[in-house]
Amino acid sequence: MEILYLSEKKRIALTLDKTLEEIKTRHNYELVDLDSKILRVAQSFHFPELHDRLILATAKYLGIPVVSSDRKFSAVEGITVIWD
Structure with a gap:
């Protein structure tokens, strides 16, 4: 949620989709x-x-x-x- 908010406000370069894809490849994160x-x-x-x-x-x-x-x-x- 925070990433989506900051991304839409152009305060960070990350996008929600890119972040979710990255999380799926990691074992130290849990949605x-x-x-x-x-x-x-x-x-x-x-x-x-x-x-x-x-x-x-x-x-x-x-x-x-x-x-x-x-x-x-x-x-x-x-x-x-x-x-x-």
Whole structure:
């Protein structure tokens, strides 16, 4: 979702199609469908950008860290952010 958004805004050179094709060839990525469980978790986050809420909700639901430079993510309880 984030890649699609940034690509359409011309903020990155990647396209969604190219990214999905690349992910299919890698074994260290997993695509996760947004389902009603993740959407319910998203209700608990108060971020103006929907894609940020979905990223946070997915990470919280799966119990995995978020890789992001967005400093607001670090302030969210229950979310671990990885970034240098």
